[in-house]
Amino acid sequence: MQSIPSSAASRIRNFSLTKKSVQFALKVAISALIIVLVSEIAKRSVFIAAVAASLPLVSILAMIWLYSDTKDVQKIIDLSSGIFWAVLPSLLFFVALPLVLKSGLKFGLAMFVSSVVMFLGYVVYAFILGKFGIRIL
16 A cells, blocks of 8 residues: 655645635634624614524524534534523523613623623523423533
């Protein structure tokens, strides 16, 4: 059996790294573009931006990227199930943020407080689900 010369093997390895780097950069660019588009749309129409932001775009993209990288359907099933169970406590952020902003907190602090509320919601939610035999952590 003939082996590949080390210089050819090196080029193959470098091509593979370059291909992975390009794929990673493309994932980042597409994901960032969606975020920028939503924020730009919000300047013109908060409602349309809210609808766009409420779409599970991050989840869909994550599943597409995960499947394209692994071709593992079980990982997609697990991710999809995990997302389902994670949605409810994440909504606490969107309830808390307008409340704390209306109370007069500065934006950065309001974001932090809302994130803490959401995190605590996850902890309580995981505890409650655990009582029913559902493990999310």
